[in-house]
Amino acid sequence: MSVLHDVPTLDEQGVKGFDFTAWFGLFAPKKTSAEVLSRLSAALDVATSDPAFREAISKLGNEVVPVDLAGPAALKRILARDVERWRTLLPGTQTKQ
Numbered sequence: 001m002s003v004l005h006d007v008p009t010l011d012e013q014g015v016k017g018f019d020f021t022a023w024f025g026l027f028a029p030k031k032t033s034a035e036v037l038s039r040l041s042a043a044l045d046v047a048t049s050d051p052a053f054r055e056a057i058s059k060l061g062n063e064v065v066p067v068d069l070a071g072p073a074a075l076k077r078i079l080a081r082d083v084e085r086w087r088t089l090l091p092g093t094q095t096k097q
Contacts, residue, residue, distance in 0.1 A: 026040065026044055037072060044070075
């Protein structure tokens, strides 16, 4: 990440295989209509495409991911991956379906 360009990565410090990414997602209730989800997704796309927004996010040390990695299907995959990953790291944890 460019904001920490002088800080060695964990990999560079000998901690191999460590991967942690914090992310933010926008969620809606389970029975939200496809029309509403589409409108929310379009509005989010407009907001995150704004150069001023992207610059403000960058100044906080974050980045906006490309739209093809940020849509509802991608978020669902990321969430499922992370739930499974943390479940294996935290024995005894369960998820609500």
